[in-house]
Amino acid sequence: MYMDILKLLIFFNLLLSGNPNNLCPISHCPNNSLPVKYPFRIQGYQTPKCSYTDLRCSSEGAVILNLPNFGDFYVRDIRYGQGDPLIFLYDPQKCLPKRFMASNYSSFRPGEAAYFLYYTFYSCPPEEIAWTGFPTISCLSNSSSAAVSTRAVSRQTMTDMYSCKEIVTSSVAVAGRDPPDFIGDETDFALEWSAGSCESCPYKGTGVVSGPVLRAFVMIVYSTVIVPAITFLLMVVFLCVACFSHTMDCYTGDIDSETARRRIMAEFGTPSTTLNAALAPANATHLDDTQIKSCSELIDVETIGSGVQGQSENNGCSICLEEYCANEKVRQINLCQHRFHADCVDNWFRKNSTCPICRVSLLDEKL
Structure with a gap:
C-alpha cells in the first residue's frame, strides 16, 4: 500500500510541477488571432481542467460567450494582465x-x-x-x-x-x-471576469487551473493516507486502553472490597451499602448443611447475654444490615461467637467456608 501511495505522490508532483503551457496551451478560433487561455477555454480545443468558463467559435471564426439569461455575445478582446481578466463584448446584431x-x-x-x-x-x-x-x-x-x-x-x-x-x-x-x-x-461593453477560487493559483494567467487539481490531490491523499492513518491510531489507542483496563483488573482482583460487597449483596438480595465486613474469600470452598449445623448453632435473640452487648452484631446482622427482631433466631458461629440472621449466613456458607467478619476458617472444625 505504501508503494502505491508513493507512486501517487510522485505522479501528482510531476503533474503540478510540469510546464503549464504544455498542459493547457493557448488556443484560437479558426481565422481569429484572439488568444484564449485561463480562465476561459474554447470547447473542443482544450481539456476541461484548463478553465472554468467555456467559449465557442462561430462558423465565421468569431469567439462567442454566452451570458446566462442574456444570450450570446461576440468577444472582441480579452485583456489578461495580473488581476482578473477584462473581456470586451459586442452584439453580433450591432x-x-x-x-x-x-x-x-x-x-x-x-x-x-x-x-x-x-x-x-x-x-x-x-x-x-x-x-x-x-x-x-x-x-x-x-x-x-x-x-x-x-x-x-x-x-x-x-x-x-x-x-x-x-x-x-x-x-x-x-x-x-x-x-x-x-x-x-x-457597440462594446466590458466585464471583469472573476477567477473564482483560483485567486492564489501559482499558474494564474498561464493557462492551467491548479485549483481543482490540488483539490483532487488533497482528496486522494486524504482517502489513501490520512484515513488509514487515523484508523490505525484509533486502533492503537483502543488496544492501550484495553491493556490498561486489564492490568488494573489483575492488580485489584476480586479482593477489592467495594466490588466484592456489590457481588455478595447482589447474590443474597441484601443492601450493598457500608458492608465492609462481608468480604468474599479468595477460594470458592463452601460448607454443606451438616457442616453448617456442626460449626454453629441457632439461638434466640433474647438469650444474647449482656456481657457481649459491646459487639455490634448483637444489635443486627452484619450481612444484611437489618436489626434483629424479638423472638427471632440467629445463627452463632462456635469458634468466634459472631452472629447473623440464619438465612443470611446459611446462604453465605453455601458459597464460602469462613466467618463473614473475622475470616476464621470453619473447614477444620470437627463435625
Missing part, C-alpha cells in the same frame, strides 16, 4: 442598446461590470430632438421616431418638453467612474 432594453439584469456573474445604472428609453419626434443635441440610437430609430436613452433628464422634461413617449427603464452595464448621461450607438 444593436447593443436593444439588448439592454430587452433584459433587466444587474449581474453577469462570474462577470462583473464596473457599474449597473438605470437608463430610461424614449421614443421621440425627430424634429423635437434634432435641436437638443441628444445622442440617438440609430439601430432603434427611423424617419418618424428617434430613440433616446438617458439617466440625467427627468421623465417629466422628456415627455412634456420634447413630447417623448417612455418605452422602458432598464439597467445598463457601464464602465468608468464618469458614466455617460445618454446611451447612443455604443
